[in-house]
Amino acid sequence: MMVLITYDVETATPEGRRRLRRIAKHCLNYGQRVQNSVFECLVDPTQFKQLKQKLETEMDPAKDSLRYYLLGANWKKRVEHVGAKEGYDPEGVLLL
């Protein structure tokens, strides 16, 4: 199933940027980065559970917000993109 993961973190601090890099690294094992802090991950239920555990270990729950949207199997017809950066380059310059 496709899971959309949105991560809200303070990227003005080095700690926040480091958490975002780590969150991104885990998400990229299962999918792609579509915006600076938005990831589309294709996982089965076991992988999803493992991924959640990793992300929730990396995040700072007092400061950051992590949301999961289960898009199901027919997810492609549910997504529309406008503007720059379709297919976000995870190795690109991190927006500050």
Place this chain on the structure above:
Amino acid sequence: MMVLITYDVETATPEGRRRLRRIAKHCLNYGQRVQNSVFECLVDPTQFKQLKQKLETEMDPAKDSLRYYLLGANWKKRVEHVGAKEGYDPEGVLLL
């Protein structure tokens, strides 16, 4: 239907922050801000079309990325939240 809107913009610049404020203002007519640049909007097809037109006028398509995820009617069971800021305060401090 519920539409999730994710907006990727360079908030290090005053222009980017202004575009985010304007995007947020339009989205808040139809729903709530759940993260700094993530909005959940409840719209019918006509409203969705109008909202898209407004957002795509405000955005800078060369710099910003705007994604729409159609979550359908049973959207509540598709969403999970972890960490801070459930129910983002749109009048709160803008994260830079």
